[in-house]
Amino acid sequence: MIEITFGEKLSDVSYNDRAGAYLISVKNGKMAVVETPKGYFLIGGGINTDESHADCIKREAIEEIGHIVTVKKYICSAEEYITREKRGYFHPIQYYYEGEIGEKTVNPIEMDHVFKWIPIEESESKLFFKSQKWAVKKWMSAQ
Template sequence: MHRVFGTKENAEYYDREGVYLIPICGDKVGVVRTSRGYFLVGGGIESGESHTECIERECAEETGYKAYVKGRLCSAETYCLHDTIGYFHPIQTYYVGELLSKVSESAEKDHEFLWVTYDEIKGKMYFEMQDWALELVFEKICTK
């Protein structure tokens, strides 16, 4: 399943492909809080990196945990105006999984990892497409 958010303007966009893990633990989901807002755990794919390798690296950097990727959930993209990048086109793929064991401290000092219930985080993600991905997880996986 793939969904497009935002309206594409007649402008030059900066495309950024990223992958994100939606870690589930019981009735809680792991998210990262920064000064900009709430985000899923993950980020941009580096050259030569697979989706799984990117998720493993980003999880270690942002949370200090070793990640286990269970499977792909969906993908989305949005067209938006970023305050420092300008016209921004993030293309994101979302995976469901778990955070297994703490292996280090977070390398991202401005990232606070939190376990929250869906009711606590619903509608509060920085990107609308990440809210949509969370909604899918809780409709398709967590309510079974």
């Protein structure tokens, strides 16, 4: 069940729905993120057919940062309705989990993703998606 919706769904357009799973990992007051040319994002991404949320996060972590991760507990879910000039109408449906970053085992294959630990207070100003900002706030309020 989606807990919150960001943006407005336009009735006369077709959206590209994309379910994804993401990791919130905090260590020593810093949160794990990837920086891309588009901005900062939580580690994770689109869920493949017949893939569990945990398996998605583990696969995406290897692809994006080259690290194994441990997915622990479910936190929340959110969706957004986004209009992009070049890519059309996008509808990310995101599920968030708490977890830990493990050791680096391979070189990441997504070369435009840079693994960073940012102060958790900066997540509000740095994360690209409103839904990811909200999920981090929700996680923080439960600590």
